[in-house]
Amino acid sequence: DQQVKQNSPSLSVQEGRISILNCDYTNSMFDYFLWYKKYPAEGPTFLISISSIKDKNEDGRFTVFLNKSAKHLSLHIVPSQPGDSAVYFCAATARNFGNEKLTFGTGTRLTIIP
Amino acid sequence: GAVVSQHPSRVICKSGTSVKIECRSLDFQATTMFWYRQFPKQSLMLMATSNEGSKATYEQGVEKDKFLINHASLTLSTLTVTSAHPEDSSFYICSARDSGSGGREEQYFGPGTRLTVT
Numbered sequence: 051d052q053q054v055k056q057n058s059p060s061l062s063v064q065e066g067r068i069s070i071l072n073c074d075y076t077n078s079m080f081d082y083f084l085w086y087k088k089y090p091a092e093g094p095t096f097l098i099s100i101s102s103i104k105d106k107n108e109d110g111r112f113t114v115f116l117n118k119s120a121k122h123l124s125l126h127i128v129p130s131q132p133g134d135s136a137v138y139f140c141a142a143t144a145r146n147f148g149n150e151k152l153t154f155g156t157g158t159r160l161t162i163i164p
Numbered sequence: 165g166a167v168v169s170q171h172p173s174r175v176i177c178k179s180g181t182s183v184k185i186e187c188r189s190l191d192f193q194a195t196t197m198f199w200y201r202q203f204p205k206q207s208l209m210l211m212a213t214s215n216e217g218s219k220a221t222y223e224q225g226v227e228k229d230k231f232l233i234n235h236a237s238l239t240l241s242t243l244t245v246t247s248a249h250p251e252d253s254s255f256y257i258c259s260a261r262d263s264g265s266g267g268r269e270e271q272y273f274g275p276g277t278r279l280t281v282t
Contacts, residue, residue: 082270084270086273091255091276091278092275092276093168093170093257093259093273093274093275093276094208094257094273095273096270096272096273099270139207139208143270150196150198150213150261151198151210151213152198152210152259152270152271153210154207154208154209155207156206156207157206157207
């Protein structure tokens with residue numbers, strides 16, 4: 051049972067344009083969401099997070115949007131740069147329920163075309 | 165940011181032998197560490213939650229007698245793959261929670277260990 055899904059396994063975006071990565075979840079108890087960037091043979095690197103009490107969080111070129119009613123979140127990267135090429139994972143946890151575990155999505159491979 | 169190290173970064177072992185992977189939090193204390201496994205082109209799957217001074221909590225389907233976890237101190241957790249078989253070949257990643265903060269990052273990840281069983 052995949053509680054966190056990223057339906058696009060891959061995405062190609064022109065350099066300078068906006069990259070939009072999507073993530074859907076099914077567990078209503080999730081109240082904190084994170085995005086990670088990962089290169090092959092390396093551990094994930096934290097990018098940005100959002101609490102369920104917010105619908106948007108911005109950090110430099112990265113913005114995460116949360117739509118609780120739709121159980122959907124997205125990561126916007128603008129402008130996209132070649133160094134952004136990597137696999138992106140969204141993850142979710144139920145902080146307020148004392149759950150420390152992260153549930154990861156299936157990942158989206160982003161390729162930025164110079 | 166907080167740093168988590170793993171050792172070794174890659175290991176090749178023969179079928180039937182055991183392999184120990186170390187996970188250390190270098191500049192913070194971690195009462196809780198997590199062990200994940202990632203198969204090629206797949207997501208990170210949580211194997212177990214390692215709690216300092218107590219038994220690990222394993223996820224459904226993970227054999228606790230095969231994947232031994234020890235969290236003997238606030239900065240070190242070890243995963244031992246016992247009697248390894250080729251199907252255990254994978255990328256193992258640990259993470260740690262900073263006990264001293266409810267930070268936004270939730271968990272800090274190590275660089276991973278590539279295990280190949282021949």
